[in-house]
Amino acid sequence: MCGIVGYVGKRKAQPILINGLLRLEYRGYDSAGISVMEETGIKTIKNQGRVKGLLEVKEIEDLKGTMGIGHTRWATHGKPSAINSHPHMDNEKTTSVVHNGIIENYIELREFLTKNGYKFLSQTDTEVIPNLIHFYYEKTNKKDKMDFVKALKQAVEMLKGSFAIEVLNNDFKEEMFVVRKDSPMVIGKGVEENYISSDIPAILSFTKDFYLLNDYEFAVLSKDDVEFYDINLNKIEKQPKNIAWDVSSAEKDGYEDFMLKEIYEQPKSIRETIGARITLGVKSTLDELDFTKEYLESVDRVYIVACGTAMNAGMTTKKILEQFCHLQTEVDIASEFRYRKPLITPKTLCIFISQSGETADTIAALKLAKEHGAKTIAISNVIGSSITREADYSLYTHAGPEIAVASTKAYTSQIVLLAIIAIYFAEVLGVSSRELEELKKEILEVPKKIEEILDNTEKIKDFAKRISNEKDVFFIGRGIDYTVAMEGSLKLKEISYIHAESYAAGELKHGPIALIENGITVIGIMTDAELAPKTVSNLQEVVTRGAKTLVVTNQDIDKSMFDEVIEIPEISEYISPILSVVPLQLLAYYISKERGLDVDKPRNLAKSVTVE
Numbered sequence: 178m179c180g181i182v183g184y185v186g187k188r189k190a191q192p193i194l195i196n197g198l199l200r201l202e203y204r205g206y207d208s209a210g211i212s213v214m215e216e217t218g219i220k221t222i223k224n225q226g227r228v229k230g231l232l233e234v235k236e237i238e239d240l241k242g243t244m245g246i247g248h249t250r251w252a253t254h255g256k257p258s259a260i261n262s263h264p265h266m267d268n269e270k271t272t273s274v275v276h277n278g279i280i281e282n283y284i285e286l287r288e289f290l291t292k293n294g295y296k297f298l299s300q301t302d303t304e305v306i307p308n309l310i311h312f313y314y315e316k317t318n319k320k321d322k323m324d325f326v327k328a329l330k331q332a333v334e335m336l337k338g339s340f341a342i343e344v345l346n347n348d349f350k351e352e353m354f355v356v357r358k359d360s361p362m363v364i365g366k367g368v369e370e371n372y373i374s375s376d377i378p379a380i381l382s383f384t385k386d387f388y389l390l391n392d393y394e395f396a397v398l399s400k401d402d403v404e405f406y407d408i409n410l411n412k413i414e415k416q417p418k419n420i421a422w423d424v425s426s427a428e429k430d431g432y433e434d435f436m437l438k439e440i441y442e443q444p445k446s447i448r449e450t451i452g453a454r455i456t457l458g459v460k461s462t463l464d465e466l467d468f469t470k471e472y473l474e475s476v477d478r479v480y481i482v483a484c485g486t487a488m489n490a491g492m493t494t495k496k497i498l499e500q501f502c503h504l505q506t507e508v509d510i511a512s513e514f515r516y517r518k519p520l521i522t523p524k525t526l527c528i529f530i531s532q533s534g535e536t537a538d539t540i541a542a543l544k545l546a547k548e549h550g551a552k553t554i555a556i557s558n559v560i561g562s563s564i565t566r567e568a569d570y571s572l573y574t575h576a577g578p579e580i581a582v583a584s585t586k587a588y589t590s591q592i593v594l595l596a597i598i599a600i601y602f603a604e605v606l607g608v609s610s611r612e613l614e615e616l617k618k619e620i621l622e623v624p625k626k627i628e629e630i631l632d633n634t635e636k637i638k639d640f641a642k643r644i645s646n647e648k649d650v651f652f653i654g655r656g657i658d659y660t661v662a663m664e665g666s667l668k669l670k671e672i673s674y675i676h677a678e679s680y681a682a683g684e685l686k687h688g689p690i691a692l693i694e695n696g697i698t699v700i701g702i703m704t705d706a707e708l709a710p711k712t713v714s715n716l717q718e719v720v721t722r723g724a725k726t727l728v729v730t731n732q733d734i735d736k737s738m739f740d741e742v743i744e745i746p747e748i749s750e751y752i753s754p755i756l757s758v759v760p761l762q763l764l765a766y767y768i769s770k771e772r773g774l775d776v777d778k779p780r781n782l783a784k785s786v787t788v789e
């Protein structure tokens with residue numbers, strides 16, 4: 178949450194900062210602001226609302242400096258307003274700070290600073306940071322930049338919580354300072370210029386070489402150099418990582434919205450996820466894992482832990498792991514897992530899924546699993562992201578940058594990768610079955626089958642029009658189809674603001690059926706041959722009560738009683754969500770468009786949830 182950018186180089190910083198903020202807006206869009214180092218010192222412009230609002234401020238054109246910092250905010254402490262926007266300055270207006278994260282002990286720190294004569298203008302937690310830096314910097318000889326870094330270190334040592342911080346100070350016209358803990362930040366290396374960003378896509382058009390900062394590492398950036406220091410302020414060396422993402426992958430490429438583009442990218446992203454990981458007739462190769470039969474036989478249970486859509490992806494894998502590998506598998510929400518004292522032993526295998534790799538709850542759950550001695554696997558889409566640096570093993574989905582807040586291609590790539598991991602486990606365990614080989618074949622055929630769905634979207638668009646003014650929509654399914662109901666319902670509520678619920682179809686008559694009345698929409702998903710007749714009966718029960726029904730299926734069922742049926746290609750029920758979700762993604766998308774909403778940046782949400 179919150180996006181931060183920084184630039185130091187030979188060009189005017191303002192347009193680069195604004196450009197970076199526009200690309201980072203999916204991280205938060207309550208307010209935005211920039212500080213630029215001018216000859217006369219720091220100049221700050223900030224505003225409530227979207228980044229483009231900054232361009233309407235007359236003074237923005239006066240900013241000529243070649244070094245600056247910027248921020249787009251997802252409000253935590255203090256309502257969205259100009260005064261609560263970043264950058265924040267100290268009382269003497271010498272130091273400007275942008276911050277992503279949460280300072281948990283800010284009240285205590287405000288009291289400490291107030292006692293020392295400082296005053297606060299905003300309601301934010303962040304405003305303590307420039308003042309703390311000022312407090313400690315005043316105690317140094319102010320001889321050189323290391324005095325400032327020392328003050329920065331003393332300030333951050335006082336902070337509890339998470340932070341990625343960029344700092345400008347009037348004494349340093351050519352250097353800016355950064356430090357992070359538990360909040361994402363990358364440093365982009367250019368030629369005679371260097372960049373900072375919360376994530377890679379925002380600055381991908383400027384550079385593909387990135388430095389990654391670990392917790393409590395400091396960096397001093399100037400036009401020609403980036404210096405790194407550890408927590409004891411010893412200088413450390415870092416090598417940049419080259420990121421192979423293509424620049425156009427972070428652009429809309431002619432699509433109206435990133436979400437639509439990402440839905441249509443799924444055949445390609447899945448091909449990338451599969452890569453050389455499976456070949457028919459040959460044991461699956463996962464270079465990232467080195468598990469033995471003995472190890473997998475000793476595993477007492479598998480936990481799959483994630484948030485939101487990533488958790489929904491995890492849900493789909495329980496059946497494969499249990500049925501093919503006989504591994505007892507539990508899937509959990511990271512924010513629950515981390516506090517429920519789960520049974521974790523050194524024989525437990527924990528898989529954490531996160532598109533961004535920066536989700537605070539997922540990282541905390543991963544750290545907990547490690548503390549208890551479990552083996553940990555991270556599945557992420559972002560090279561070098563925090564969960565991949567924490568876990569024992571990391572596997573990337575290679576889906577390319579996902580920009581829309583509503584996750585689509587990451588979900589289908591995660592399911593594919595999880596299925597491949599399950600197949601790998603089964604092969605290591607010596608399970609050799611026709612079904613396993615058949616599953617591999619099915620995975621290889623997925624991209625083509627998605628293309629078929631994407632080539633035929635008229636019925637979905639039409640149904641979206643028909644229900645775009647609804648207040649409530651129910652999604653039902655059984656078995657693996659229930660997990661897709663969860664994802665379909667999440668997608669719809671996220672971007673259309675229609676109240677949506679998902680239920681295991683068999684649960685309807687245990688309560689929710691009381692809500693079914695004339696005209697209400699119920700969406701049923703049926704891809705499991707054994708369970709489809711049962712879901713048909715449940716749908717019959719809602720039709721009887723006047724519900725409008727849409728069915729997504731590849732089963733041979735009597736379709737006459739439903740208002741609309743979207744047929745999808747046949748596929749093994751172990752991985753059917755990869756196909757059955759696509760019409761639901763499109764449905765949510767077209768409903769959101771019908772309602773005239775901002776599909777890519779739904780209200781109150783942010784792409785990467787880096788706070789608890």
Ligand code: AGP
Nearest residue numbers: 485486487531532533536583584
């Ligand atoms: C998905 O549409 C959501 N925006 C959200 O649920 C997301 O999947 C969740 O916050 C987890 O994000 P991550 O995969 O980056 O950890």
